[in-house]
Amino acid sequence: MxxxxxxxxxxxxxxxxxxxxxxxxxxxxxxxxxxxxxxxxxxxxxxxxxxxxxxPIGTVVTDPAALLKVSAAAPHAALSGDQVVAQVCSACHGSGVLGAPKIGDQAAWGGRVKAAGGVDGLLASAKKGKGSMPPRGGNPDLSDDELKGAIQQMLKQTGV
Incomplete structure (x- = not known):
């Protein structure tokens, strides 16, 4: 069983x-x-x-020629000299950072204008950069007319 x-x-x-x-x-x-x-x-x-x-959230462009193409691709409305000074130049020229001549310092600006040969000489210097200042003040989108307007505005504010 x-x-x-x-x-x-x-x-x-x-x-x-x-x-x-x-x-x-x-x-x-x-x-x-x-x-x-x-x-x-x-x-x-x-x-x-x-x-x-x-x-990717962005790209890094290190080639200067490609950078000019990228910046030229985005047109912007022309800025006045006051606007360029307020948005770009005053960061350094407002306080004299890294030896930048302060807006209002007649002696510093007078010497620079004389050494550069006038506004056009300062424009050429601003376009290529000088000392710690990068070309075009660090904004490659600025046109020559915008840079010149900013230089004239800073000189006007300084009394030169």
Whole structure:
């Protein structure tokens, strides 16, 4: 009789294991079917979201020729001498940073105007930069007329 119990147990055990394996495969197949239909739509959206997150936020241009092309590509409305002085020049010339002649210092500006040969000489110096001052005061978008207007405005404010 114990042989019959062992046989019954083995058949029942294998039946339960077989049912569990069949149930597991059924769940896997159902899960694949459910997720495969949403995968194409979600995968495209997810890929786009990832691309947006890892996209660079800017570029660095180190080639001077390419920099001029980039800055020339964005035209702006002409600025008055007052505006250029306020937005660009006053950062250094307002306080005399790094040896820049302060607006209002007649002796410093008078000597510079005389040494440069007038406003046109100061313009040539401002275009290429001088000492710690970068070319065009650090704003490559400024035109020659805007630079000249700013120089004339600073000289006017100084009384030279």
């Amino acid at each position: 114990s042989g019959n119990n062992d046989k019954t147990f083995a058949i029942t055990f294998l039946g339960v294991i077989g049912a569990l394996v069949a149930f597991t495969f059924a769940i896997i197949i159902i899960a694949k079917i459910i997720t495969s239909s949403d995968k194409s739509v979600d995968q495209v959206a997810e890929t786009q979201a990832i691309q947006a997150r890892i996209a």
